[in-house]
Amino acid sequence: MDCASFFCPVINVQHFLDILDEIAPLALAADWDNVGLLVGNPQSRVTSVLVALDPVLSLINEAQFLAAELIITHHPAIFHPLKRLRTDQPLGSFLAAALRAGVSVIGCHTNFDAACGGVSDTLAEALELMGVVPLAADQAVPECGLGRIGNLPKPLAVEEFLARLQVALPFPWLLEAGPRPATVVKVAVCGGSGSDLAETALAAGADVLLTSEIKHHTARWAEETGLWLLDGGHFATENPAMRGLQQQLAKRARQAGLDVQIHLARQKAPLRLVP
Template sequence: MNVGDIINYLNEIAPWRYAEEWDSVGLMVGSRDSNVTKILLCMDVTSDVILEAARCGAQMILSHHPFIFSKLKSIDMETFKGDQIAKLIKNNITVVSAHTNLDTAPDGVNDTLAESLHLTNCQNLKPYIPKGLNCDLGMGKIGELLNYKSFDEFVKDIKKNLGIENLRIIGKKPEKVKNIAVFCGSFDDDLENLKSRKVDVLVTGDIKYHTAIDAAQMGLCIVDAGHYATERMILPKLMDTLNKRFKELDIICSKMEADPFTFA
């Protein structure tokens, strides 16, 4: 089994062409010809994750967020990023990243976030048609709870299902909620589209300050559950998917990463 086999399969379940034009996806460091017996899944390729991969004998790291986002003009091993790349190469670890292609793919991050909140009858929140394709993959999802819930009860469910203790609330809290929108990771600031869809609340992972100000003035309610929490649940699902396809591989989720934000 080599890295190329994994990349080709990822292209089947979350095609690279689904990624947004500004994104960086695919092979980040290493070679498609490298042999693989163990894969470490993570949200971000941190120094701790690199050390974890080296210690557990993983030849490949599959991350959600791109390890290399902006174009590198040089690899200076005296810099933080250069040192990370050097450690990856020294330990023969290949890095592959699947980002917005995995967000929008069927059973991807947005679908998984909707499932985590037990939404039914899900539709796309807004259109997203990648360049050169005729299919509308959609950005974000809109769905329904089986029954109306009080807002406070729904917030408790979010915390329980996403494994968090804190979240931020923007705007006026509705008394009851049923029609829910989700947008994994960073919200794209399209408040006009959100308002036109007449949802009771949006659950997302990142809201900018001025977007929050505008949302509140527009009468919208948004729950910011954190970037990490709204995307992390894709990892065990991806692990199961890869295990079914590559039974001979040892595939694990990182135990060395966590939400970078803590609350005092």
């Protein structure tokens, strides 16, 4: 679709659904996920877009300030089937505000987790990993999938690796489980909740798995198996990819001749360290 090569009177939500399907195909989304257009009309006009990790009420205010008619979030605004819409509750309040403001909302979740150039690729690139491949490849699209694994440019002592990590991805905190290796060469990463990929990382020969929301039993398992686990928090391991999504959208919009502003939301982690 190239609006530069033929008459394209109105830029609408469908243009961005099509672009997103190129960046993060819907086919990559998990069966249990809920992605795509969740609020709004595909034919609604778009002159400005706001990209964010989380669908929260303040996002509607930011969208209105930026005159954005479309919000694209990583975490879906509607995840579980709705039996009621309570506007005195956070979800209902967000959806009602979006409808009142005429703002469409798209979810781009596990499809962007698995996509090339998605959430985990952002972590791998920040660490300058080489020979990167999916940790759990998608059966239909093997070059995509959940998590990434690759090698550092050179072996690092644990202290050197942690210093490099905090420069590349300045996490507000890091939790660890399992024994520290003598050196770190092969690194597995999974933005968001990647505890379930620990066994896959170990089988792939990873010295460490960087992810978030590591489960208690997985941490105990790591102690016994010898895999070093690092938990950097859900927000901190996923939010850096939102800038990448913004940049990819802006690039493809320019290539398609779409004159649209693509903004990145100013969101902070909901969890913080107690001083």
